Amino acid sequence: MSDIIDALLGAxxxxxxxxxxxxxxxxVVFALLLxxxxxxxxxxxxxxxxxxxVQPAELWLDQYNFAWMASMLSVTLLVLLITPLALTTALLVAAVIAMPMMVRHVAQRDFPTLEYKHGGTVLGSILNALIAVVVYIGLWLITLPFWFAAGLGAVFSLLLTAYLNQRLFRYDALADHASREEFDMILEQSGGSLYGMGLILAFLHFIPVINLFSPIYTGLAYIHFGLNKLQKLREMQK
Incomplete structure (x- = not known):
């Protein structure tokens, strides 16, 4: 837990x-405009x-004098569809476009002696992002029917966003500095922490105003976490 706190403070x-x-x-601006x-x-x-x-559901609701609810069902579903897509777009922009610059910035300021081993590639980054988005959207569509149960919508939203956070950013955070073997070791040793930090950061994506900063802040948190873990791993191997 201390590593997560250090990463959040560093970010x-x-x-x-x-x-x-x-x-x-x-x-966020790009995602909102798009x-x-x-x-x-x-x-x-x-x-x-x-x-x-949703016509069958609307007809059923109309039978029990819930016509007002029936009329809102399609609009609600559409908003539920657009919201995660906009969030995914913002996180993708942060992961694919902004991460290289942020990694260089954090490495130069906070980890200046950390050797570059270039275990990741541009193709690997793109493939990782595609896998993250496909799995996230697939799980989101599978769980969509349960979102109308009390409280489950918020739970699923946070859990899925936690997955997206850690899957999107963990690769790019270490791509320049870690070898492939080092990346696998960190993932094996800290998989739970990566997801736990993703869950903490998921809350920020749904807080007004703060969510304007959360995609970049999330990327920074994973950079600090990943480079700190890599530095400790190399110190242990000396």
Whole structure:
């Protein structure tokens, strides 16, 4: 747990450096503009498709004088679909575009003696991101019917976002510095901590205003955690 706290504190310190502040809003602004434009263009079409899917449920609700609820069902489902897609987009931008610059920044300031072994590749980063997104969206669609049960929606949302956080950022955090063997060792030794930190950070994605900074902050936290673990691993092997 102390390693997670150290990473979160280190990320908070790095977040307020001018270089990081200059990019901190890019992922969220891009995601909002993208999905806002798509919603404006295709809202009616998407709603029409969802109306066809939920029509049996709407008819059933209408029988019991819940017509108001039936009319809101498609809109609610559409919002539930767009929200994780917008979050995924923001995290992807942070992971794919911003991470290389953030890794260099943190390494130079906090881990200047850490040797580069370049165990990761650009192709590996892209493949890792694709796997993370496909699994996340797949699990999200599978669990969607349970989101209307009391409290389960929030639980599933946090657990799935925790998965997305750790899967997206752990590779890029270590790609430049760790060898493939070192990456596997850190993943084996700290898999639970990586997911636990992802769960803590997942809460930030759903807090207004704070979520504007959370994609970049999440990336910084995984960089601090990963490089700190790598440094300790190499010290133990000496």
């Amino acid at each position: 908070a310190k790095s977040l307020f450096h001018p270089k990081i502040l200059a990019i901190v809003l890019w992922p 999905w806002g434009a798509l919603a404006w263009l295709f809202w009616a079409d998407w709603l029409s498709v969802l109306n066809g899917w």
